[in-house]
Amino acid sequence: MDHPQTPRILAPHLQSFQHKLIRMLGKVVQLRGETAVIDAGGNVDVILNRDCHLALNHAVEIIGKVDASLHVKVQAATDFGTNIDFSAANAVVEATHRHKEIFYD
Amino acid sequence: MPAEGGSQNSPSGGRRDYSQDSLRPVTIKQIRDAVSDSGDEFKIDGSKTSQITIVGQIRNIATQTTNITYKLDDGTGSIEVKQWNDADAMETSPLKARLIEGAYCRAWGKLKDLGNRRHVNAQIVRPVDDMNEVSYHMLEATAVHLYITRGPISGTGLGAGGAAVNGAGQQGAAGAYGATDLVGYSAVAKRVYNHLKEAPQTNEGLHQQEIAAKLGIDTAEVAKAGDALLEGGLIYTTVDDQTWAILEAD
Numbered sequence: 001m002d003h004p005q006t007p008r009i010l011a012p013h014l015q016s017f018q019h020k021l022i023r024m025l026g027k028v029v030q031l032r033g034e035t036a037v038i039d040a041g042g043n044v045d046v047i048l049n050r051d052c053h054l055a056l057n058h059a060v061e062i063i064g065k066v067d068a069s070l071h072v073k074v075q076a077a078t079d080f081g082t083n084i085d086f087s088a089a090n091a092v093v094e095a096t097h098r099h100k101e102i103f104y105d
Numbered sequence: 106m107p108a109e110g111g112s113q114n115s116p117s118g119g120r121r122d123y124s125q126d127s128l129r130p131v132t133i134k135q136i137r138d139a140v141s142d143s144g145d146e147f148k149i150d151g152s153k154t155s156q157i158t159i160v161g162q163i164r165n166i167a168t169q170t171t172n173i174t175y176k177l178d179d180g181t182g183s184i185e186v187k188q189w190n191d192a193d194a195m196e197t198s199p200l201k202a203r204l205i206e207g208a209y210c211r212a213w214g215k216l217k218d219l220g221n222r223r224h225v226n227a228q229i230v231r232p233v234d235d236m237n238e239v240s241y242h243m244l245e246a247t248a249v250h251l252y253i254t255r256g257p258i259s260g261t262g263l264g265a266g267g268a269a270v271n272g273a274g275q276q277g278a279a280g281a282y283g284a285t286d287l288v289g290y291s292a293v294a295k296r297v298y299n300h301l302k303e304a305p306q307t308n309e310g311l312h313q314q315e316i317a318a319k320l321g322i323d324t325a326e327v328a329k330a331g332d333a334l335l336e337g338g339l340i341y342t343t344v345d346d347q348t349w350a351i352l353e354a355d
Contacts, residue, residue, distance in 0.1 A: 003164055003176075003183040005134075023180045059236070078162070078207060080236040088240040095247045102135050102250050103181045103243075 006063050007104050008093045011042030014070040024072065025061045025080065025089045028054045035071075038062070041090060045071040052077035059084035128156045128213065130245045134181035136223065139216060147216045150253045157225065158213045159184070160233060160242035163206050175204065175230060177212065179243075185224040186212045200231050209233040211242070259289060259337055290337070294330035296320055298339060301351050309343045310350025 006023035026040030036046050036054050046062060052074055054060055059080035064072040096103040131149060139147040139154065147154050161177030161184075172189045204210055214227035233239065252258075287295045300316055313331055317324040331349055334340045340349040 003178040005182060006180045008180060061236075076207070078209070083235065083237070085237050085240065088237060088244065092240045092243045095244060099247050099250065102132050102246065104134065 005104050008096050010040045010090060010093050011044050013093075014044065014066055014072075017066045018068065018070070019066060021063065021065050021075075022072070023061065023063050025059060025084070025086075027059050027084075027086070028056050031056055041093075047071055047073045048077075049074055053079075055079060058082055059086075059089075126156065127154075128158060129154050130242055130249055131157045131159060132181040132243070132246050133159060133161060133177065133179045133184045135246070135250070136184055136216065136225070137182050139223075141218055141223075145215075145217060150250060152253050155215050156213070157216060158211060158242075159186075159225070160209065160211045160239055162209050163204060166204070166206060174224075175210070175212070175227075177210070185222070186214065186227045186230060187224055188212075188227045188230050203232040204230060209236065209239060211238065259339075287339075290333060291330060293322055293326050294333050296322070297327055297330045298334055298351070301340060301349060306350070308350065310340075310348050313347045313349065316349075 004021055006021050007017065008023045008025070009017055010024065011026075024038070024040050024044065026038035026044060028036060029039050029043065030037035031054060034048055036048060037043050038046055038060060046064065047067075048054065054077060059082070061078045061080055062072060062074050063076045064074040066072055129149065129152075131154075135149050136157065136159070139149045141147050145155070159177060159179060161179035163175050164178045164183060165176035167174040167176075170190075172187045175186045175188070176183055177186050210230055210232050212225060212227040212230045214225040214229075217224055217226050287298060290298070297316055297320070300320055301311060304311060304319070313327050314324055316322075317327040320327070328347075331340065331347075335342065335349070339352055341352045342348060343350050
């Protein structure tokens with residue numbers, strides 16, 4: 001059983017990834033119970049599930065589906081701690097789009 | 106870089122091909138796309154590859170009597186990574202306890218096709234401590250891919266002879282190509298570079314239109330030359346993408 005590809009994106013790319021499964025690394029800026037806001041090149045509303053435990057100001061990598069209102073419905077979240085170099089992480093997103101041949105179909 | 110020279114004459118007298126002994130950082134999609142001619146020979150970007158390193162998230166762990174199989178997912182695809190049990194190892198590594206579902210890890214190993222199932226025979230699988238390693242690995246895999254498909258940074262052109270690059274993270278090529286070695290650049294690129302070097306400017310450098318006007322070259326040509334120089338790391342962008350300054354090597 002293969003896992004589907006999860007393109008790495010940032011807030012500005014949400015529009016082009018509607019209804020798709022994506023991967024996004026951002027910093028948790030607001031926790032509101034069942035939803036949260038993360039900063040991934042812009043604020044993104046994420047809809048949490050029961051299994052994810054986000055920590056304020058921590059980096060978090062989210063795998064989820066972009067819905068019609070450009071919120072991300074989280075399927076899995078991985079804590080990336082407080083020591084993330086976001087310029088490197090954002091460079092990865094750019095590299096994956098620019099040199100798509102080695103990343104995504 | 107591939108191993109060169111020395112006295113490595115194999116007993117049979119033939120020249121051994123060391124390119125496949127290089128360790129290459131790759132994405133899982135690259136493993137999936139690797140071309141296999143026969144048995145255990147694989148090519149990625151036309152370059153013979155056997156030893157690889159990947160970074161991914163553990164999706165599944167299957168413990169068998171002879172091996173542990175991890176299913177790794179790096180967002181570009183997924184692949185099984187098998188780590189065979191070492192009968193001589195008396196104690197299990199404490200790191201192993203941290204290899205759990207959902208955790209990121211780095212694996213080093215050899216590509217294998219068994220039947221039509223491709224997998225990695227890993228020598229080492231260890232957890233990722235610093236999550237920046239995930240970004241680092243993706244960027245390194247991109248850098249090596251570009252090196253092999255487009256040649257070394259200073260642009261000696263296409264086809265580096267399929268030379269495999271050392272995947273251990275060194276900037277291998279940098280030393281060999283002097284900072285101002287413009288071999289392989291177009292005439293326009295050389296003029297743009299020299300103008301940037303000579304013309305009086307602030308530390309913000311010069312705008313491409315300014316350069317185009319001064320040199321009497323079409324802006325599009327200058328932009329193209331700038332892209333080549335940017336890609337070669339000879340210049341860098343300052344206040345915006347169209348304003349460049351010389352990247353001083355020292």
